Amino acid sequence: MATTLPRNADVADQFELLADLLELEGTDMFQVLAYRRAASLIRETPRPIAELALAGRAKELPGIGATIEGKIVQIAEVGEMEALTKRKQRVPPEVVSFMRLPGLGPKTVRRIWQELGVTTVDELRRAAELEQLRTLRGLGAKTEENVLRALAAKPAGPPRTLLGAALPALLAVVAVLRDHPAAELVCEAGSARRRRETVRDLDIIATASDPKALTAYLTQLEWVAEVSAHGPTKATVVSQNGLRFDLRVVPPHSYGNLLQHFTGSKHHNVALREDAVRRGLSVSEYGVQDVETREVFQTRSEEELYAYLGYQFIPPELRENRGELEAARRGGLPARLVEHGDLRGDLHTHTNWSDGRNTVEEMAVAARERGYEYLAICDHAQRLRGGGLERQAAEIEALRERVEPLRLLRGVEVNVRADGSLDVSDDELAGCDWVVASVHSGFDRDPTGRIVAAMQNPHVDCIGHPTGRKINRREPADVDVTRLIESALATGTALEINSQPDRLDLIDAHARAAAEAGVRVVVNSDGHGIETLQYVELGIAQARRGWLTADQVLNTRPWPEIAP
DNA sequence: GCCGTTTTCGGCCCGACTGTTTTCAGTCG
Numbered sequence: 001m002a003t004t005l006p007r008n009a010d011v012a013d014q015f016e017l018l019a020d021l022l023e024l025e026g027t028d029m030f031q032v033l034a035y036r037r038a039a040s041l042i043r044e045t046p047r048p049i050a051e052l053a054l055a056g057r058a059k060e061l062p063g064i065g066a067t068i069e070g071k072i073v074q075i076a077e078v079g080e081m082e083a084l085t086k087r088k089q090r091v092p093p094e095v096v097s098f099m100r101l102p103g104l105g106p107k108t109v110r111r112i113w114q115e116l117g118v119t120t121v122d123e124l125r126r127a128a129e130l131e132q133l134r135t136l137r138g139l140g141a142k143t144e145e146n147v148l149r150a151l152a153a154k155p156a157g158p159p160r161t162l163l164g165a166a167l168p169a170l171l172a173v174v175a176v177l178r179d180h181p182a183a184e185l186v187c188e189a190g191s192a193r194r195r196r197e198t199v200r201d202l203d204i205i206a207t208a209s210d211p212k213a214l215t216a217y218l219t220q221l222e223w224v225a226e227v228s229a230h231g232p233t234k235a236t237v238v239s240q241n242g243l244r245f246d247l248r249v250v251p252p253h254s255y256g257n258l259l260q261h262f263t264g265s266k267h268h269n270v271a272l273r274e275d276a277v278r279r280g281l282s283v284s285e286y287g288v289q290d291v292e293t294r295e296v297f298q299t300r301s302e303e304e305l306y307a308y309l310g311y312q313f314i315p316p317e318l319r320e321n322r323g324e325l326e327a328a329r330r331g332g333l334p335a336r337l338v339e340h341g342d343l344r345g346d347l348h349t350h351t352n353w354s355d356g357r358n359t360v361e362e363m364a365v366a367a368r369e370r371g372y373e374y375l376a377i378c379d380h381a382q383r384l385r386g387g388g389l390e391r392q393a394a395e396i397e398a399l400r401e402r403v404e405p406l407r408l409l410r411g412v413e414v415n416v417r418a419d420g421s422l423d424v425s426d427d428e429l430a431g432c433d434w435v436v437a438s439v440h441s442g443f444d445r446d447p448t449g450r451i452v453a454a455m456q457n458p459h460v461d462c463i464g465h466p467t468g469r470k471i472n473r474r475e476p477a478d479v480d481v482t483r484l485i486e487s488a489l490a491t492g493t494a495l496e497i498n499s500q501p502d503r504l505d506l507i508d509a510h511a512r513a514a515a516e517a518g519v520r521v522v523v524n525s526d527g528h529g530i531e532t533l534q535y536v537e538l539g540i541a542q543a544r545r546g547w548l549t550a551d552q553v554l555n556t557r558p559w560p561e562i563a564p
Numbered sequence: 565g566c567c568g569t570t571t572t573c574g575g576c577c578c579g580a581c582t583g584t585t586t587t588c589a590g591t592c593g
Binding site: 032269270277 | 565566567568569570575576577578579582583584585588589590591592593
């Protein structure tokens with residue numbers, strides 16, 4: 001048996017590859033779909049799936065049965081499931097990649113492979129150039145053209161844009177459109193409305209007294225660099241900085257149906273429609289049809305739509321098919337998720353004592369202007385060597401009265417070293433109001449053990465950005481979040497949702513698991529300047545995606561209730 | 565392969581678009 005268990009992402013990768021290979025072999029597509037669903041479920045499950053499977057408990061997850069659990073056990077025990085090992089020998093490895101070319105699906109790829117004997121990308125290019133693809137029934141010159149264009153394009157698409165970069169722009173566009181005289185209802189949709197951490201296109205749904213005027217208005221805004229599509233009810237534009245906005249003007253009587261459809265997620269909508277079918281209802285973006293009476297229900301309001309289908313209203317952040325439909329059906333959703341306005345303070349910020357851009361006073365004044373009751377200054381301990389921490393403490397002390405009623409807290413961000421020790425002595429930590437401990441290097445050197453060790457220190461109040469991931473740049477460290485949660489619970493240590501746009505760490509699923517276990521979760525900006533204190537809006541969005549209520553977020557409480 | 569407020573067998577979301585076809589399969593979101 002392997003000594004270390006495979007990560008959920010590795011297990012999920014194997015199921016996805018298996019699904020691809022089965023699809024190419026022409027296996028029943030519902031079986032393929034079952035593997036795909038299992039893969040995405042495994043990917044976002046906070047608990048180690050291999051451990052669950054070995055204990056015979058993976059079956060408790062909806063979508064995993066005895067067969068898939070058995071395959072997970074094989075992965076845990078020998079590294080790869082048998083079904084995959086067998087099929088990898090039958091299908092040439094590059095053939096799978098053909099399916100990622102736009103326009104080529106499993107059926108077409110299979111015929112190109114088996115009927116033309118094409119097994120590599122180079123051979124595929126040659127077959128298209130030599131006009132051999134068109135010898136297959138159903139393929140023509142256009143297909144060859146598309147294949148060649150796709151092969152000539154850059155291999156991977158652009159990385160997804162950070163929500164933190166896209167959302168302010170999107171909300172600004174929504175506001176501008178709302179101001180137009182022809183506009184009635186305007187709302188962002190898609191993954192940005194669900195506040196996913198990264199987005200591709202930015203969707204906007206609107207109703208208007210004069211749809212043509214509204215779409216035309218969008219295409220003429222000064223920041224528009226390119227108009228990709230422009231019709232009477234739809235327009236797509238690209239901004240100077242490369243963001244793609246998609247505006248759809250829809251009829252007011254079905255605005256609710258369309259907004260719901262275009263908000264997604266796909267998985268949420270599929271599950272919602274499957275559930276509806278079982279009750280004799282057919283759901284589409286145009287309405288809900290009663291299959292027997294043929295009557296169609298259309299509504300201006302999403303709230304009414306969910307109510308009609310028998311659900312509590314489901315906030316967009318929860319629409320990922322992670323149990324929200326079942327919960328909403330039995331009235332089990334949180335009555336109210338945490339909101340930005342619930343925050344009473346920020347417990348992780350930096351100043352120009354380390355790598356921040358503003359002074360302690362500037363940060364304090366900005367925090368007070370935001371309406372905070374408290375602010376912890378947590379500069380990097382490394383930069384405060386040689387008595388810096390003490391001198392900064394004196395400055396904070398001297399400022400306290402001047403920034404009232406804000407409560408200015410002496411904090412510090414200490415580094416968890418490779419051996420699990422901290423870079424500040426216990427004596428110095430004892431003088432601080434709030435201590436954040438974070439891993440900043442050596443991510444592959446037992447991160448779990450080091451963080452757990454740091455939590456044992458009674459002065460450590462919070463673990464900063466627990467997995468260290470940076471979206472699009474650095475994978476999360478191989479942190480066993482379940483162990484972190486257990487240890488945080490035992491030691492009373494808080495876990496951070498770091499709101500930096502490229503961190504958002506903990507992720508939603510981990511924050512949810514932590515809060516459900518009773519761990520104190522803190523939403524911090526990690527702001528390095530006054531203008532970045534507002535990043536907490538992203539952290540709050542992440543917390544909402546993790547189903548967190550205000551009760552479960554530590555810094556919605558007054559400082560005396562938090563003070564260690 | 566999974567699952568059950570019509571089912572332990574027989575189902576499994578919906579509609580638009582594309583390219584290729586004379587009625588539709590495959591792909592996409």
